[in-house]
Amino acid sequence: MGRKIIIASSTLNQWALDFDGNRERILQSILEAKELGATFRTGPELEICGYSCEDHFYESDTFLHSWEVLLELLTAPLCKDILIDVGMPVMHKNVAYNCRVIFLNQKILLIRPKLLTCDDGNYRESRWFSWWKKIRETEDHYLPRIISNITKQEVVPFGDAVIATRDTCIGFEICEELWNPMSSHIGMALDGVEIICNSSGSYTELRKAYITVDLVKSATLKAKGCYVFSNLRGCDGQRVYFNGCSCIAVNGDIVSRAKQFSLEEVEVIAGTIDLEDIRTQRNHARSLAHLSSGSPSYKRIFVDFSLCPSHDTVLNYSVPIDWYYLKPEEEIAQGPACWLWDYLRRSGQGGFFLPLSGGVDSTSTALIVYSMCKMVTKYVQIGDGRVLAEVRKICGSPEYIPKSASELCNRILVTCYMGTENSSKETKERASLLAAAIGSYHMHITIDKAVTTCLEVFSVVTGFFPKYESKGGCPRQNLALQNIQARLRMVFSYLFAQLVLWTRNRPGGLLVLGSANVDESLRGYMTKYDCSSADINPIGGISKTDLRRFLHYCREKFAIPIVDDILKAPPTAELEPLIQGQLAQTDEEDMGMTYSELSEYGKLRKMHHCGPYSMYCKLVQTWSKNFTPAEIAEKVKHFFRCYAINRHKMTVITPAYHAESYSPDDNRFDLRPFLYRANWSWQFRAIDKQKDHYESMKRKSSSVECMKKNPVSKCRAAVPV
Known part of the structure; x- marks a missing residue:
């Protein structure tokens, strides 16, 4: 009996319905696994068709083409003499399942369906897939004729089973099964079962990478063994960016890991596992051994x-890292930089x-593009031919080699300051200095004539000419005058995006970037169809607080001094007239x-699923040092209005790039109505009742304290009548 084995976990940047590209990336991962000496290769969830096919999973074409790709994998000489585990959708008895297909030397050993679907956050798996409920059971699955x-x-096992080789036993989980x-x-x-594989499509959120790692480690900490986690990476056609971070754990320790963010489309990690370490650890854990002696058995497919x-005896086993x-x-x-690169x-x-x-938001967006240019230039310099070929395609130059991030940024990022009579010299100067620092192709335009023409x-037509509130107009006029400026900026953005490359004697057009942060979206502090309306938005899932932290990081990392001035400046829309050359509005005052x-x-x-009343009850405790119950009540009401x-x-x-767990994105992540009763009459009455209760309790408490410290006669005025 052997002792040591080499197993490989693949991180792939797949693309929904890109069957050609997905197949090539899978084959590349198998090649790299074999070069690492691995005899077993596993990959991420639904890697053949791509995870985000969504309603394409209702189409028979998606299942057919997945089988066709599997056929090419089965017959590829590269796939000989290596046990392979790939992910694809399978229809069994007219029911669609998210499956793993395990094969060796042109024989399918097992089709293992997912036991639990994921339906929270951005996931809606049960819309397309059912889960396998027959635990530790299998059925015959009739293969398509082409297979x-x-x-x-004619048939292969379909269901909840494990694979037994001559020397070990391998089991399978799919994504959500690890979290459950x-x-x-x-x-x-x-x-x-000594080796357990998990194939995942787990997306990134800020500060959440540790969760997956902790789950993988804990999966082998109590029950020992080897856990192989393989995740997708990249943007496969949606707002999310898959997190990477594939890893291998043994007996509670990580022994191999992949990067979280990378421009590599294929990254394969390997671990050399000493099976005797697993066996001795399990036997030493006596309570585990006693439970195992009475545990129900899985069907083993030998x-x-x-x-x-x-x-194997001369192999060095992988040590904890x-x-x-x-x-x-x-x-x-x-993260957003890699997302932008995939999209571009x-x-x-x-x-x-x-x-x-x-300002902070558009500066953050520009610096994310600059960070992307830094990453791309680095990969070109280390000899990544695929990245270089894509740079040349984007730039329309078959011989181009970027020498620096600034040079690349000048070719692929056009920035434009769109000023009006309400814009300050300071913001214009800050925009120019930032553009110079990162190398973007920069211009500035004045849109006052366009604004005036619209108002004329x-x-x-009406015989009326609106005025700003500071000049005698009403709030409706004031808001309309601000909105027309913001919407015209969107119109000019798309005009320039379509034609600027033409003026630079280059083919194609540009993607318009938005720069509204997650907090402004939540509050609705933006004009509908203004310059926040764009093709994609790399910061739409990031809070203002985190963006400011990011700018501090960029100031040091990229050595861009103008960032200091941008951070010091108060956030402002600059849509109302200046007063003696100074700003008349700030974002926080407006909001x-x-x-x-x-x-x-x-x-x-x-995240805490609070309505108005629940939110008030929580904030009245956490904000009690700074605000009265009445002030907190008014703040909560104002927010919900x-x-x-x-x-x-x-x-x-x-x-937008999904990054924050409280994103209000209406597409899938936040399924709430968009037409509300704005006065929240019932809910606000409940807040008022609770507010009165808190204030009454506070008065009584104050009276008691007063009576303890002073004679009763001196406290009469404090006692409510």
Whole structure:
């Protein structure tokens, strides 16, 4: 019996319905696994068709083409003499399942369906897939003719089983099964399964990478054994960015890991596992051994194949490693940058167009693009031919080699300061200095003539000419005058995005980047169809607080001094007339709440599932040192009024990189109505009642304290009559 085996976990940047590209990446991962000496290769969830096919899973074509790709894998000479585990959708008895298909030397050994679907956050798996409920049971699955002609198998086992080789036993979980409290890896470990694989499509959120790692480690800490986690990476056609972080754990320790963010489409890690370490650890854990002796058995599908090479005794086994977790600002610098790169190279466009205001939000967006250019240039310099080929395609130059991030940024990022009579010299200067620092192709335009023309048309038709509130107009006029500026900036953005490359003698167009942060979206502090309306938005899921932290990081990392001035400047829309050359409005004054308060509202509303009353009851405790119950009540009411009247804006918000767990994204993550009763009459009455109760209790408490310290006669005035 052998002792040591080499197993490989693949991280793939797949693309929904890109069957050609997905097949090539799978084959590349198998090649790299074999080069590492692995005899077993596993990959991420639904890797053949791509995870985010969504309603394409209702189409028979998706299942057919997945089988066709599997056929090419089965017959590929590269796949000989290595046990392979791939993910694809399978229809069994007219029911669709999310499955793993395990094969060896043109024989399918097992089709293992997912036991639990994921339906929270951005996931809606049960919309397309059912889960397998027959635990530890299998049925015959009749193979398509195109497969059975090659494998000479009419039926194969379908269900909850494990694979037994000559030297070990392998079990399988799929994504959500690891997160569930009734994870099947415990039962498999008790039944002697030594290697458990999890194929996942887990997306990134700020500060959440540790969760997966902790789950993988704990999966083998109590029950011992080896756990192989394989995850997708990249943007496969949706707002989410899959997290990478594939890893291998043995007896509670990580022994191999993949990167979280990377431009590599294929990354394969391997671990050399000493099976005797697993066996001795399990036997030493006596309570585990006693439970195992009475554990129900899984059906074992035996394959006459050894995972241990003949020279296994001279192999060095993998030792525990430390895991460095990226700070939130590092995650912002890398995650959205990789997301933008995937979107840019797959969209066929020639770069990005960004309205650059000189504020925190648009500056953050520009610096994320610059960070992307840094990453791309680094990969080109280390000899990544695929990245170089994509750069040349994007830039429309077959001989181009980027010499620096700034040079590349000048080719693929166009920034534009769109000023009006309400804009200050300071914001214009900050935008220019930032553009110079990162190398973007920068211009500035004045749109006052366009604004005036629109207002003249209105005046000719109606006979009225609106005024700003500071000049005698009413609030309605004031808001309309601000909105026309913001919407015209969107119109000019798309005009320039379509034609700027033409003026630079280059083919194609540009993707317009939005720069509204998650807090402003939650509050609805934006004009519908203004310059926040764009093709994609890399910061739409990131809070203002985190963006400021990110800018501090960029100031040091990229050595850009102008960032200091941008951070010091008060956030402002600059849509109202200046007063003696100075700003007349700031964002927080306009919103009636601070950005830190907005983050708190967002977390309570989404993560803690609070309505108005529940939110008030929580905040009246956490904010009691700074505000009275009445002040907190008014703050909560103000937020929910603003939320209600602006919720409709989320139906057209620019698709944004998902990063924050309280995102109000209407597409899938936050399924709430967009038409509300804005006065929340019942809910607000409940708040008022609770507020009165708190204030009454506070008065009574104050009276008691007074009576303790002073004679009764002196406290009469404090006692409510």
